[in-house]
Amino acid sequence: MTSEIVRIGVFTSGGDAPGMNAAVRAVVRTALHEGKQVFGIRRGYQGMIEGEIDEMFHRSVSNIVQRGGTILKTARSQEFLKREGREKAHRSLTAHGIQGLVAIGGDGTSRGATALFEEFGIPIVGVPSTIDNDLYGTDFTIGFDTAVNTALEAIDRIRDTAESHDRIFLIEVMGRQAGFIGLAAGVAGGAEEILIPETKSDLDTLCKKVEQWSREKKGSRIIIVSEGDELGNAAEIGKKIAARTGADFRVCVLGHTQRGGCPTAKDRILASVFGNAAVQALLEGEKNVMVGEVNNEIVRTPLRETWEKKKPIAERLMRLYRVLSR
């Protein structure tokens, strides 16, 4: 691999996702393997602005492949949204001699990386990492599989109590704009109903189902609600159903439990592959792409496309859940 880049910066940004550490480890060790220097930028774009940048070595990333969260910390930076903030960030990168960046995060991180490249020309390669799985250009993002498994464990537990009491449970999962977690956890958990932002949720139809379940004396009934569903959050939807049908219900909001915990094998492997691929892309002269996996192939997608285009949910899974959820 020939490249003029000698000093690479790496950072994690936006919501933390299990597997970010495995990605940082892969970036650091691949860069060192290629004879490059690598610098960790703490607290995402905010730390970049404030110059929180330190050199990293093999031992800096020891014993982290199995840990959730991110050793580099993460932040949501208001300052970086403005051009002056990005100018400051660029100045501190220049002061540390950083010639290329690996940005690990979700769609907001990708928007920020696009702006930084387009305004200052610094080469950036993105690594898709968000539990929401809502980035175009990759079938899966780092953290999604772990979050789905965490949600699934909770669903299975709630199923036991729902079955014992013949009760309706509304389980709210993360996903303000995207229902990937809701759909995957719902199918895997055998949910009776899945309400996600990508599909039209209709209260009349939902209430008719609830009444039918009562007539059929169905025991446990699990309704998965993505937090961004247009009918409201789980508590609001539960109240609407109860007002129309008189059904007794309970609500469980899984919230931030879905973000933490040890990454699954799938997420650790994906993170290791993506971290390695990102450094390779940078050293091969890519300046403005995100690495991803589409149909089992590693691909590179222009950064702008990753957030301008919308990744569709798997219609196939949606149809499957409708067949299986009776």
Ligand code: ATP
């Ligand atoms: P997640 O999907 O897990 O929340 P994310 O990367 O989408 O992760 P955000 O908080 O949306 O998380 O974005 C991370 C940071 O990226 C923001 O705090 C902000 O500093 C920067 N950012 C987001 N959008 C833009 C933008 N349009 N221009 C410049 N910077 C941006």
